Amino acid sequence: MIILAELETFIREHCELKTFPKNHFLCEAGQVENRIYFVQSGAIRAFLATEKEEISIRFAYEGSFINSLASFINQTPSEIYLETIRKTTLYVATKSQFEGFIQQNVEFVSAYNFLLQQLVVSQIEREFDLLTESPTDRYQRVLQRSPQLFQQIPAKYIASYLRMQPETLSRIRKQQQRAKK
Secondary structure (H helix, E strand, O other), X not given: OHHHHHHHHHHXXXXXEEEEXXXXXXXXXXXXXXXXXXXXXXXXXXXXXXXXXXXXXXEEEOOOEEOOHHHHHHOOEOOOEEEEOOOEEEEEEEHHHHHHHHHHOHHHHHHXXXXXXXXXXXXXXXXXHHHOOOXXXXXXXXXXXXXXXXXXXXXXXXXHHOOOOHHHHHHHHHHXXXXXX
């Protein structure tokens, strides 16, 4: 989408470029999110931490935006963590910077609305993934929708995202590879 490309160009030209090491927290539960990130390289996972486990709920890699959106919009404490999965370089905009960008140009408002719409669609697809009983079917849905995920994100985080044990994901992937032969 041309408008989205213009927004990305504007961010590249006007935002601070920062590099973070692996396992760096960009946002932690309880903090109010005041930034939005555009990934130049590397990868980030958004996760919810319970007493028993960390549940991956979203990923971002090259060319995508991420933040703790509910916290960012409502200026309330985040319920999730954002953590770099590997060394990651990001364009970082504060809430006021980003809102200023968006207000400068009607096309940027359209791009932001498009991003939000895509996020809603992604969340609906994620809900369907979680409601799908078969782990194999969950894997297939995500593979069809986001094949690049499997090149960018470690399997243990994908397994968490799919709500299965890493061993189950490994078994499913092996079965799928055998079926292709």
